[in-house]
């Protein structure tokens with residue numbers, strides 16, 4: 001699902017600008033372009049995120065606001081703030097546009113209560129006989145505004161957020177899915193906002209109200225009194241259920257969502273008889289939430305299955321021998337185990353080389369709990385690692401890249417954090433052996449050349465060899481070890497003969 005969804009974003013971005021409104025309205029949408037930015041960063045699509053931000057700066061209105069029709073809207077402006085906040089450290093030129101957008105949000109709000117601006121009745125929030133969109137969706141502005149206050153050192157923004165949050169909690173109905181205007185899409189904005197603002201208990205009540213309508217096939221109707229489904233709302237509810245740890249409901253919602261995806265990678269706004277929320281247009285915001293929910297689905301899978309993974313690995317496992325032989329003496333070196341699981345490789349390295357500075361990164365919090373003391377633990381994704389360029393002398397990534405939603409960006413990121421002369425070792429399964437083991441729907445196995453090409457194009461001198469595993473000491477073709485060194489000055493052929501001469505990859509043979 002994810003690869004096709006990422007393809008849809010690229011196909012529906014207007015060159016040099018932002019994302020379209022829908023497949024039929026090919027006009028850039030500021031609000032959605034704004035909130036796509038953190039999603040793009042999580043996918044390692046930094047260049048596209050920067051492009052979106054630059055375009056947004058170019059369409060900021062004179063008063064600092066954002067909107068589609070020349071008018072400023074709080075919700076839209078808040079979503080651009082969400083994008084700018086995610087990027088401002090990388091792009092300091094966003095600081096002034098960010099400040100102007102935040103100031104506008106606060107200036108136009110009710111000073112007494114902190115109630116944010118609401119479009120005039122019968123305008124962009126009208127829902128026909130169902131009334132107007134619940135103004136509680138403006139809660140989705142507050143977390144970005146709070147983050148802006150922290151980043152820009154503006155305590156006034158944070159005080160405003162506290163006051164405003166209280167206003168909504170006390171004056172707006174936030175947790176009743178049976179309300180006539182509670183389209184899952186809008187309703188889930190409110191629930192996600194509550195979670196991100198630290199009001200998980202309120203969101204639990206809200207999600208329980210929606211959960212009462214979830215069908216056995218995972219579908220949640222777009223409104224409590226219809227049978228059709230809003231794709232975005234379905235993805236958003238899955239996302240919030242994952243965030244609240246309600247994995248069963250979330251997994252069921254995802255199973256239903258996956259079937260809805262069109263061959264283009266996009267989603268119509270709604271599906272089913274009498275569907276009336278963009279039923280024949282692919283809407284850009286559906287793809288964002290489908291991607292976010294799918295990423296959480298992977299993390300949740302590992303959180304839930306943590307018990308089936310082994311805590312330790314034998315030093316005689318050919319993969320361990322391969323790692324130790326290739327990386328050499330690591331004392332005094334900075335080592336990263338990316339997608340470390342329970343840190344069984346990191347632990348072997350630390351034990352063998354106590355002076356190594358070993359960091360273990362994983363997307364799953366539950367896995368990280370098992371990483372032994374003495375190793376730095378970092379929760380995060382391989383596509384967007386919180387490390388500077390060239391921060392490590394050695395990087396290993398073992399049976400983890402196969403779960404990363406964008407392999408090219410994964411290899412790019414693993415190479416980026418490697419210092420000049422540093423070594424990367426990826427061990428994963430061979431595409432030609434697909435079918436040999438049961439695997440989740442998103443898992444990918446790789447061809448030998450496929451990863452080699454990616455390593456080469458990221459400035460690594462690379463080669464690949466079959467490698468044994470577990471008690472299979474002679475390589476049986478299931479696992480491949482890709483090794484590469486950054487900015488190695490001699491030719492690839494020399495590297496290969498050097499590796500062979502020193503028998504660096506014990507337990508391996510060439511294809």
Ligand SMILES: C[S@@+](CC[C@H](N)C(=O)[O-])C[C@H]1O[C@@H](n2cnc3c(N)ncnc32)[C@H](O)[C@@H]1O
Nearest residue numbers: 302339340341362363364381382398399400403
């Ligand atoms: C099969 S386990 C392998 C763990 C470890 N490398 C080992 O061999 O013991 C795969 C691990 O990759 C992690 N993972 C999956 N996607 C990830 C991502 N995008 N970023 C970081 N870790 C990820 C999972 O949480 C899981 O712990």
